[in-house]
Amino acid sequence: MSNNKGIPARAENYSEWYNELVKKADLAEHSAVKGCMVIKPYGYAIWEKMQAQLDKIFKDTGHSNAYFPLFVPKSFLEKEEGHAEGFAKECAVVTHYRLKADPNEKGKLIADPDSRLDEELIVRPTSEAVIWNTYRNWIQSYRDLPLLINQWANVVRWEMRTRLFLRTTEFLWQEGHTAHATKAEAIEETERMLHVYAEFAEKHLAVPVIRGIKTENEKFAGAETTYCIEALMQNGWALQAGTSHFLGQNFAKAFDVRFTTREGTQDLVWGTSWGVSTRLMGALIMAHSDDEGLVLPPGLAPIQVVIVPIYRSEEELARVTAQALEIKAELQKAGISVRYDDRDTLRPGFKFAEWELKGVPVRLALGPKDLDNGTIEVARRDLKTKEVLPLATVAQHVPTLLAAIHDQIYTKALTYRDSHITPVNSYDEFKQVLETKGGFIAAHWDGDFATADRIKDETKATIRCIPLGNPAELGTCMVTGRPSQQRVLFARAY
RNA sequence: CGGGGUGUAGCGCAGCCCGGUUAGCGUACCUGGUUUGGGACCAGGUGGUCGCAGGUUCGAAUCCUGCCACCCCGACCA
Numbered sequence: 001m002s003n004n005k006g007i008p009a010r011a012e013n014y015s016e017w018y019n020e021l022v023k024k025a026d027l028a029e030h031s032a033v034k035g036c037m038v039i040k041p042y043g044y045a046i047w048e049k050m051q052a053q054l055d056k057i058f059k060d061t062g063h064s065n066a067y068f069p070l071f072v073p074k075s076f077l078e079k080e081e082g083h084a085e086g087f088a089k090e091c092a093v094v095t096h097y098r099l100k101a102d103p104n105e106k107g108k109l110i111a112d113p114d115s116r117l118d119e120e121l122i123v124r125p126t127s128e129a130v131i132w133n134t135y136r137n138w139i140q141s142y143r144d145l146p147l148l149i150n151q152w153a154n155v156v157r158w159e160m161r162t163r164l165f166l167r168t169t170e171f172l173w174q175e176g177h178t179a180h181a182t183k184a185e186a187i188e189e190t191e192r193m194l195h196v197y198a199e200f201a202e203k204h205l206a207v208p209v210i211r212g213i214k215t216e217n218e219k220f221a222g223a224e225t226t227y228c229i230e231a232l233m234q235n236g237w238a239l240q241a242g243t244s245h246f247l248g249q250n251f252a253k254a255f256d257v258r259f260t261t262r263e264g265t266q267d268l269v270w271g272t273s274w275g276v277s278t279r280l281m282g283a284l285i286m287a288h289s290d291d292e293g294l295v296l297p298p299g300l301a302p303i304q305v306v307i308v309p310i311y312r313s314e315e316e317l318a319r320v321t322a323q324a325l326e327i328k329a330e331l332q333k334a335g336i337s338v339r340y341d342d343r344d345t346l347r348p349g350f351k352f353a354e355w356e357l358k359g360v361p362v363r364l365a366l367g368p369k370d371l372d373n374g375t376i377e378v379a380r381r382d383l384k385t386k387e388v389l390p391l392a393t394v395a396q397h398v399p400t401l402l403a404a405i406h407d408q409i410y411t412k413a414l415t416y417r418d419s420h421i422t423p424v425n426s427y428d429e430f431k432q433v434l435e436t437k438g439g440f441i442a443a444h445w446d447g448d449f450a451t452a453d454r455i456k457d458e459t460k461a462t463i464r465c466i467p468l469g470n471p472a473e474l475g476t477c478m479v480t481g482r483p484s485q486q487r488v489l490f491a492r493a494y
Numbered sequence: 495c496g497g498g499g500u501g502u503a504g505c506g507c508a509g510c511c512c513g514g515u516u517a518g519c520g521u522a523c524c525u526g527g528u529u530u531g532g533g534a535c536c537a538g539g540u541g542g543u544c545g546c547a548g549g550u551u552c553g554a555a556u557c558c559u560g561c562c563a564c565c566c567c568g569a570c571c572a
């Protein structure tokens with residue numbers, strides 16, 4: 001069953017619903033380059049809002065932005081063993097720096113064999129290597145610490161399978177890289193940024209997340225500990241929405257980054273790194289949107305309020321426009337972004353449908369009847385309800401309404417999430433819940449990665465995390481029957 | 495890398511099996527008019543190297559060979 005906006009229903013084909021929504025809502029499209037997307041203006045506007053809001057939080061927590069090279073010499077990547085192993089399989093490699101006309105085929109270009117690089121350059125899959133190599137020069141004394149740097153950048157990971165926003169070959173992100181004098185301080189920073197991400201997800205994206213720690217085999221290549229936030233999508237699949245890594249002294253060792261302590265001794269620096277990416281766009285889309293289109297939290301909506309004029313004649317249009325512009329100005333004064341949709345080739349119904357598809361939180365419709373009655377129609381995207389309100393109250397009402405919309409979509413997502421954390425005590429029950437209900441499943445696991453692999457092979461579910469503050473609970477592994485100290489969260493995941 | 499699919503107007507597609515006027519439909523776009531409180535209608539019009547290369551043929555979007563690209567499913571994925 002298809003709706004009138006040309007998007008399949010979620011229940012019918014979730015994956016296709018997502019793809020079509022991304023395209024129809026004008027967020028992004030596939031590019032001519034395999035695995036790479038074009039982020040269109042409307043989608044990019046949302047990303048810019050995320051960036052701006054996150055960037056402010058980073059700065060408020062003491063971080064500064066900097067920029068490091070796109071290319072990483074191969075030898076840098078080799079230095080931290082775990083890191084190298086983890087990323088080797090998905091790196092784009094630059095081998096030449098020049099093209100020339102193909103002597104065998106007119107009009108074609110080939111890499112000039114004379115321009116082969118002595119050392120190959122890797123297009124960064126992440127920047128630890130190049131940054132820690134730089135930090136060696138920046139850090140001499142405990143007085144240089146902590147060093148709190150963030151970078152907004154693009155990275156490339158040559159994944160075999162891509163999906164718009166969720167996993168693309170090239171993606172945009174921010175990566176924080178900090179250096180500290182003590183282990184405790186570095187862990188504190190790792191946890192601080194995890195909480196920054198969690199609050200950002202909940203307060204800005206309106207997406208509830210579980211804060212947790214990755215198991216050893218799921219952690220970042222090169223990290224001691226990986227913290228993560230895990231969100232739940234409407235199809236019952238989990239999505240890792242952000243990670244914060246405690247790097248220990250691994251990169252300091254690999255790049256020989258030492259500092260002189262207050263006591264005059266030499267010590268290796270402790271590190272962290274943390275990142276969120278355009279994947280958050282995917283989380284945002286999948287967490288809230290419905291079969292009619294996008295549903296955006298007001299704080300991230302490029303257009304928060306759209307005003308649609310209703311009129312029959314030029315004269316009516318003039319009257320409606322005068323009133324609409326007054327409302328627009330009033331709302332803008334309150335910091336709300338407003339679009340007055342006076343496109344004259346489209347009828348109101350078309351505009352209603354289009355703005356719903358694009359997830360504009362509040363729609364105001366203003367026509368001659370309203371002018372006569374001193375009213376205005378106010379429609380909210382999240383609940384698809386509308387009411388007619390006195391014109392005089394609308395400017396006061398809208399900010400309250402926007403806040404209510406945020407709360408509503410957050411609460412809805414939270415209710416869904418909370419009702420989809422299911423404890424199970426047997427493997428059969430586990431499989432059954434996975435098939436019928438999805439979501440997070442809290443189960444006992446023996447701590448053996450062979451067991452986790454077996455579960456993954458048999459059910460496609462992986463351990464998402466061990467939640468922070470997870471209660472100790474003695475039990476037995478649902479698969480092997482061996483003893484377990486606590487439940488961990490499993491789910492199928494993007 | 496395996497399996498499947500697609501490539502024809504900006505977008506979405508038909509035509510291909512079974513070769514034959516000027517390559518069609520929807521939508522979008524342009525012009526004029528009527529419309530406008532939930533995706534308007536009428537009339538006229540613009541827009542095409544049919545993915546690329548070669549072959550068969552009097553004649554190729556259609557048949558043959560080769561190649562390329564992208565998408566979907568899987569494997570893979572801090």
